[in-house]
């Protein structure tokens with residue numbers, strides 16, 4: 001693991017930023033004041049200067065933006081202007097990161113009937129080849145042309161090449177989380193709409209760069225973040241009822257993400273760097289650790305329900321029970337302290353292979369809410385309600401499905417609805433900008449992660465302004 005570093009800002013006795021040729025020097029740490037509700041805390045994020053990669057001189061924001069625009073070849077403009085497309089036409093999508101989630105997200109985007117996959121980018125040729133084979137077959141059935149090999153980009157610069165490909169409207173970012181701020185910045189600089197998977201970053205400094213991309217996209221581009229739970233019809237309906245007061249005054253809650261261990265291929269014949277990237281789920285620096293990479297879905301739901309981010313967190317965790325040689329934790333136990341003295345206990349695992357269970361409950365003066373990925377979505381008490389769409393309706397059958405495990409999944413419609421909402425935002429010109437919301441959830445998790453690593457209680461403002469910066473130490477040019 002030589003060369004992998006986690007650097008902490010002043011709040012955590014920071015060693016200086018290493019002067020290596022990392023990509024992060026190219027990205028701005030600008031002063032931010034994002035628009036939108038609850039974004040006030042974000043304006044206190046670390047303020048900084050951009051460093052010229054060649055000279056080491058500091059650049060002002062205006063100078064940086066001018067250079068970025070010149071490098072991209074044009075200023076940011078809406079793709080329908082660039083490509084002369086009209087509303088209701090089909091969007092051309094470029095997939096950056098041809099792995100499992102990219103395949104799923106692209107398939108859902110194609111499933112909207114309003115988007116085609118036209119370009120691919122990845123570090124590795126085998127991923128490009130398997131994706132082309134899969135999507136050529138899928139899209140042929142719809143009468144779409146095969147993916148043009150001229151729009152297939154491989155290697156460390158592939159993210160820039162796909163971002164600047166002129167026949168692409170939308171960049172789908174499904175690379176490992178560590179790369180998201182860099183890849184997002186390139187896509188936005190090139191004037192492309194973006195669907196970026198969660199988490200938006202692995203460290204607070206990455207969050208600052210993401211917010212900068214959010215500001216640059218504002219009003220011009222849709223910037224969607226992969227929190228599809230927010231579009232799942234059972235959850236949308238339940239949260240609507242909670243926001244209308246169905247629970248009375250919310251006092252406390254609990255959330256859990258009990259997942260199994262991801263048993264990834266061993267990759268015995270590749271270099272240590274390649275193995276780390278292929279198996280990035282085992283790497284703290286590339287994934288952000290399980291709290292930021294996986295559990296974030298539930299923390300995002302808690303923020304959604306409580307319409308706030310936690311103010312502080314106290315957490316613990318360890319690698320106990322993990323057989324892999326990586327460095328991510330196998331479990332976390334967290335107490336999140338939200339405004340109005342609402343406390344949320346959260347537990348997660350990524351060990352064993354016995355059973356998944358993901359869910360959350362909120363306790364209020366007039367009722368209790370309950371939700372699961374698979375299981376009841378309900379409110380008990382004065383304003384009792386149960387999601388019945390596609391699920392058993394009688395109490396008897398409810399009891400039966402709880403014990404038999406035979407029920408429909410509450411997330412079935414989450415991705416299709418999310419993708420439709422995204423493409424419609426582009427085609428209608430009513431652009432989404434979820435950068436600040438996605439950063440808020442990422443920072444909430446980073447705060448708890450920092451608490452678990454140090455044993456100290458950590459506050460939201462402290463993590464947001466920490467300047468904490470993670471550097472993977474991998475020279476991607478070896479994959480040219």
Ligand SMILES: NC(=O)c1ccc[n+]([C@@H]2O[C@H](COP(=O)([O-])OP(=O)(O)OC[C@H]3O[C@@H](n4cnc5c(N)ncnc54)[C@H](O)[C@@H]3O)[C@@H](O)[C@H]2O)c1
Nearest residue numbers: 097098099100101102122123127174175176177197198226
């Ligand atoms: N929203 C969800 O429910 C959900 C579910 C699963 C994964 N995800 C997220 O999706 C993202 C991808 O996860 P995955 O399971 O598809 O991972 P994966 O390993 O299957 O795919 C990642 C792909 O990115 C490529 N890649 C790695 N580094 C690259 C680089 N620098 N440039 C270009 N390509 C690079 C890899 O070769 C690989 O093909 C992650 O952020 C993950 O957290 C979201």
